[in-house]
Amino acid sequence: MYELGDVVEMKKPHACQTNRWEIVRMGMDIKIKCINCQHIVMMPRREFDKKMKKILEKKSEEK
Numbered sequence: 001m002y003e004l005g006d007v008v009e010m011k012k013p014h015a016c017q018t019n020r021w022e023i024v025r026m027g028m029d030i031k032i033k034c035i036n037c038q039h040i041v042m043m044p045r046r047e048f049d050k051k052m053k054k055i056l057e058k059k060s061e062e063k
């Protein structure tokens with residue numbers, strides 16, 4: 001399961017062609033930030049669950 005700080009890949013890349021997003025807020029809505037251009041997108045958690053493809057980096061594995 002994803003959590004705050006994880007970097008995820010979405011089904012579609014951002015307009016800047018980057019497909020690495022950091023989860024910067026979790027609640028009823030989820031905010032993700034494009035690693036490349038810092039653009040932030042907010043969407044309901046249910047929508048995020050559909051659009052998220054996989055977790056690339058787990059924050060909790062960082063030391």
Ligand SMILES: [Zn+2]
Nearest residue numbers: 014016034037
């Ligand atoms: Zn971007």
